[in-house]
Amino acid sequence: MGSSGCKPCCSSDGKANTIIAETPPENNNDAEAAAVAMAESFEPADPEKQEDEQPTKQEGTGIMAVKIVRAQDMNIGLNLDGLDGETAFVDNIIPGSVEDWNNSHDAKERLQVHDRIVKVNGIAGETDKILAELKASYNWTLVILRPMEVTVSVDCKRFPSLGLDLKYSPNGNTLLIANLGDGPIEEYNREAPQAAKIIKNDRIVAINGTRGGARKLLDCASRAESLDLTILHYDT
Numbered sequence: 001m002g003s004s005g006c007k008p009c010c011s012s013d014g015k016a017n018t019i020i021a022e023t024p025p026e027n028n029n030d031a032e033a034a035a036v037a038m039a040e041s042f043e044p045a046d047p048e049k050q051e052d053e054q055p056t057k058q059e060g061t062g063i064m065a066v067k068i069v070r071a072q073d074m075n076i077g078l079n080l081d082g083l084d085g086e087t088a089f090v091d092n093i094i095p096g097s098v099e100d101w102n103n104s105h106d107a108k109e110r111l112q113v114h115d116r117i118v119k120v121n122g123i124a125g126e127t128d129k130i131l132a133e134l135k136a137s138y139n140w141t142l143v144i145l146r147p148m149e150v151t152v153s154v155d156c157k158r159f160p161s162l163g164l165d166l167k168y169s170p171n172g173n174t175l176l177i178a179n180l181g182d183g184p185i186e187e188y189n190r191e192a193p194q195a196a197k198i199i200k201n202d203r204i205v206a207i208n209g210t211r212g213g214a215r216k217l218l219d220c221a222s223r224a225e226s227l228d229l230t231i232l233h234y235d236t
Contacts, residue, residue: 061148062235063118066111068140070097076134080117081169082127083176084201087145088117088134091172112146114174114205114232119143147232149205150196152188154227159184162221166204168214174203174232175214195235206230 070076077096080088090113093099102110111117118124120140123133134140154162163183167176177200180186189197205211207220208228221227 061146064108064144064146066109066140066142066144068098068101068109068111068142070138070140071100072138074100078111078134079171080131081172082131083167083169083172083178084116085127086118086125087201088127088130089174089176089203090115090117091169091174111142111144114147114203116145116147116201116234117142118145145234145236147202147234148196150192150198150231150233152185152198152229152231154184154229156225156227168218170214172214173212174205175217177202177204177231196233198231198233202234203232204229205232 075096077094077098078090079092079094081091082088090111093102093111093113098111102112117130117134120130120133120142121137122141123129124143161183163181163186164177165179165181167178168174177185177198179200180189180198185198192198204217207217207230208224210216210220211230
């Protein structure tokens with residue numbers, strides 16, 4: 001018999017994953033086609049050691065400004081989710097205008113996977129409005145949050161529950177931390193430097209080195225006796 005692992009509290013949001021594109025894929029029956037149609041319808045093991053190891057700030061993270069001029073004859077090519085209701089999270093960049101832009105510009109001028117789009121052309125506060133402006137405009141002035149990766153180790157025997165309310169998109173690759181309660185993350189935060197404290201709307205991107213679909217991450221958490229959580233932290 002395997003270990004019962006650490007139990008998070010999770011909910012799935014089937015409407016959260018959106019592919020922004022001007023033309024739908026050929027197969028209208030797969031999950032990506034459904035997303036396109038929707039879019040177009042608009043215990044830490046050693047807290048003191050972890051504090052020493054965690055960076056106070058990673059270069060190239062935090063609030064950033066990016067300007068993109070996208071081609072009018074290409075799909076946008078962004079797989080976004082709006083789980084937090086306020087920003088657009090870049091879950092993946094697929095072939096299209098943004099990828100083409102990225103390939104011809106320096107890193108500081110690119111939009112990257114795991115960026116959160118906070119504002120586009122002055123529009124902010126609601127994911128639906130941000131998505132609408134991304135589709136309507138070919139010139140984007142973006143304000144984004146770029147994350148740093150933080151690792152938290154959890155002993156599931158000591159903490160049978162992570163004490164987290166998590167949300168995920170069925171087609172997404174991360175787990176959104178919607179709320180934090182009593183548990184190992186709260187304990188970690190008491191010892192962590194301010195810039196590395198885990199907060200609401202951070203995201204779990206890997207568990208014990210496993211990355212991929214959200215359901216794969218949840219399965220990994222349920223089976224292991226200890227967890228190394230890789231968390232995307234957005235320092236606002």
